[in-house]
Amino acid sequence: MASLKTLFYLGVCLCAWIITTADINLPAAENLHWVSIDFKTILKWTTKGDKHTVLYTWGQNDWIDTRGCIGVRKTECDLTEELQDFDRPYMADIRTVPEIEDDLDDPEDYPHTESKSFNPYKESSISIVSFTVQAVDESTVRVDITDTLSGIHRDGKQLSIRDIFKKELQYKISYSKQGTSGKREIKSDSSVKDVSGLDAGYSYCFTVAAFIPSRAKAHQQGPWSLHQCTAEIKTQGLSGGVWVGIVFISLTAIIITITVTVLCCRHRRHGSKRLQQSTQTSGPV
Template structure:
């Protein structure tokens, strides 16, 4: 008898815990891929309420759907799929399903879902800005840029891969440079990470920017993020950057200012001396 009552009580508790919700949950909105250097996130909106969660399913265009444990019935609105998109040259799609939380049932036969656009890592991931070092030759005729290939979020046998490891010979670098005091720009493309520029004016200071360039991609994805600007030192004498007329005018102006200062000083000294003489010539008044 006691056993029967206990079973009945447990069934009642389980029935109360398994709440039922009628109606559909909101679909995810703005499902978007965000990827830089093969660090790939799927994002969406809005933040779910306390009654439902999100589950992500993803696959190649013709493959079977997969799930990852950290993106099942989650309250987050982002899913990191970096390590799951292993075939970089394949194209993927993903679905974000609106599902009840554990312990809650729904009348929906199929969970409401929203699909992502197609994403192809090799063609679509953005490339971050590279770093580089400048070196000017001793004879001041050549400037060499040593570019550090940006690291990716991918690893192979414990080794973190660079974009050069992945794109190989398809990776080039676009160098944009100008004279330090000029707005006119020139462009040079290099297929290597060591870039030697030989057509620069000797001793002139130049400023450089570098960005990854992958010609095989669609035009809107060919260029990576622009690097920080770095400038070489100016080895020319200060006056060499000015014309003869400018230098002559500057010298004339300096001499003129010196002459004016001397003249004003002389006039002031004379006035002071005259005032002193007049003060001595004034007779004393009787008290």
């Protein structure tokens, strides 16, 4: 019996040693990087199929467990809800955890990898914006831009990027006459911009990109949108050249009419004189 007990205890110790050794050899997560578009922020990493718990912090605060990424096997964690205070420098820590966690273990002893600092307000990418174009008159087109919705919610409302950036948000508008290569670019502080000084009767194509000049250059501008083109603007009046032609023809017609009238009057007067002279010459003696 003594030998059986000895073997039993030896087996227990061996299993404990194997588990402990396995825990020590747990691989840390690798290739941590942030992916954030319109303030929807996801932390991604690579793993060898292990379980991970994601924590985050800012400033000198303690690490906080994420609500949806505790002991998970997936290789990404959506931190949008945790980063609602968007203008802060956040850091994340991914800890590799064993299949069976012991209450006596100190989680800080597990292999872990910290991310780089990330500030959504300064670094979150802005996606392609949508807009419409409409002719105001023969030389002006109105560009109406839709402010993109963000991943941030306040009081039950989903905020737009205009709600977040306020006056810091601008738009770049690039446009050109259809069929030509020459482009012009202007900036707009608002979501509606009238582009004037266009050549009447031509179609123009527009493209728009969000622009935040207060950011570092690498994060200032979003991608350019698809082109939107106007229909050819049909002018109600006539062009200057046509009017010049009309005036020239009218003046010519008037001059010809006056000239013909004068000549006819002279011819009539001369005819009357000859008739009178003829009558006087052939009268009775």
